[in-house]
């Protein structure tokens with residue numbers, strides 16, 4: 401979940417990021433999150449029941465780990 405600060409020329413800067421699952425604030429300095437997070441943005445299409453809705457959320461790493469621990473098929477991992 402992101403809170404934005406609006407400036408001139410309709411430019412928006414990410415001011416605050418919160419993990420949607422646990423509510424933890426992710427520190428942002430110079431527009432860079434200071435820890436790695438998962439950001440999901442999905443526009444649901446015609447064949448969904450959410451016709452054209454855009455859903456967005458952010459998860460901190462530990463909430464991401466809890467989420468993928470529930471998967472029946474593990475995530476694919478690659479190094480490098």
Ligand SMILES: [Zn+2]
Nearest residue numbers: 419422460463
């Ligand atoms: Zn979290």
